[in-house]
Amino acid sequence: MNNSRNIGFIGTGIMGTPMAKRLAEAGHRVRAWNRTPGKTGTLTPLGIEIMSTPNEAADGADIVIVMLSSGPVCDEILLGPDRLLDAMKPGSTIVVMSSIPVETAQCQAEAAKAQRVHYLDAPVSGGEQGAIDGTLAIMVGGDKAGFEMSEPVFECLGRSVHVGPAGSGELAKLANQMIVANTITTVAEALLLAERGGADPSRVREALLGGFADSTILRIHGQRMIRQDFTPGGPAKWQLKDTRTALSLADELDLELPVGSLVNQLFEDLVAHGDGELDHSALIRELRRRNGMPS
Numbered sequence: 001m002n003n004s005r006n007i008g009f010i011g012t013g014i015m016g017t018p019m020a021k022r023l024a025e026a027g028h029r030v031r032a033w034n035r036t037p038g039k040t041g042t043l044t045p046l047g048i049e050i051m052s053t054p055n056e057a058a059d060g061a062d063i064v065i066v067m068l069s070s071g072p073v074c075d076e077i078l079l080g081p082d083r084l085l086d087a088m089k090p091g092s093t094i095v096v097m098s099s100i101p102v103e104t105a106q107c108q109a110e111a112a113k114a115q116r117v118h119y120l121d122a123p124v125s126g127g128e129q130g131a132i133d134g135t136l137a138i139m140v141g142g143d144k145a146g147f148e149m150s151e152p153v154f155e156c157l158g159r160s161v162h163v164g165p166a167g168s169g170e171l172a173k174l175a176n177q178m179i180v181a182n183t184i185t186t187v188a189e190a191l192l193l194a195e196r197g198g199a200d201p202s203r204v205r206e207a208l209l210g211g212f213a214d215s216t217i218l219r220i221h222g223q224r225m226i227r228q229d230f231t232p233g234g235p236a237k238w239q240l241k242d243t244r245t246a247l248s249l250a251d252e253l254d255l256e257l258p259v260g261s262l263v264n265q266l267f268e269d270l271v272a273h274g275d276g277e278l279d280h281s282a283l284i285r286e287l288r289r290r291n292g293m294p295s
Helices: 016-025 054-058 071-079 102-114 127-133 144-157 168-197 201-208 216-227 236-252 258-275 280-290
Strands: 006-010 029-033 063-066 093-096 118-121 136-142 158-164
Touching: 006 016, 006 054, 016 029, 016 127, 016 144, 029 054, 063 071, 063 144, 071 093, 071 102, 093 102, 093 144, 102 118, 102 168, 118 144, 118 168, 127 136, 136 144, 136 168, 144 158, 158 168, 168 201, 168 216, 168 236, 168 258, 168 280, 201 216, 216 280, 236 258, 236 280, 258 280
Parallel strands: 006 029, 006 063, 063 093, 093 118, 136 158
Antiparallel strands: 118 136
16 A cells, blocks of 8 residues: 555554554554563464564654553653663654643653654544544644654544644543543433433433434443443543543643532542443442442
8 A cells, every 4th residue: 555654553452452453454564562462462463563672663663653551651661761762763753642641742742852753642532442443533732744644544543633732632632531521420320310210221311312412422331331331441440540630730720620520539439449440431330339229
């Protein structure tokens, strides 16, 4: 293919694995690294090379995609003792698709610029299924040239929008995560109200589809709540990480977010009660506990 790229892929977990697969299937040459080697076994049949270090995956790559769990972990790989940025060739692009703080992305961008490497912060929304289907919403901050060079890669993964300078992608993701967390809470409350009132929550959910209350959260996570299927697509502990980050930024901006603060506390309690590894739709379990209902 004309737009084929040499891609280094750092982090092949729940999201990274299907994303790396889609890139390989589209004809890109992909070399991957994961901290837990056992999670890379499904990649080799697609011709993806598994490397023993992040720097080996980045060496000679046109684009390096980072899909790790948090800002500190990304900093460790990019800027730690074995700096991944040092392994990248001038003119290449690093794309951090993890959800990290805005200021972390801005600092990483400055470090990349010093290495003559383009930097994009490009967090995603759509969960594991979106990664599998290639329908992710990709919110991109960083320099325009890096974005334009990366567009053919983003097309394999979903729909990308360049929203501004470095850090803007993470800011857009925080807005997304606030909407997701708040909506999960509202859907959970509505289903509990229906249940306690004597209606069938599954029928109530069906009745709401197509109306103003309809949403992806109601359709997908509402069904998860009804079935009590909390196999993680997006673990609650990572949802909490994002709501904490959003509220921290709001404090810095002297912005009061009362609904976001309440929802964050509910996720704090959910994780404290041992449900952090469950899908974030498991928030309904915390509301059940508060109301003396079986969870």
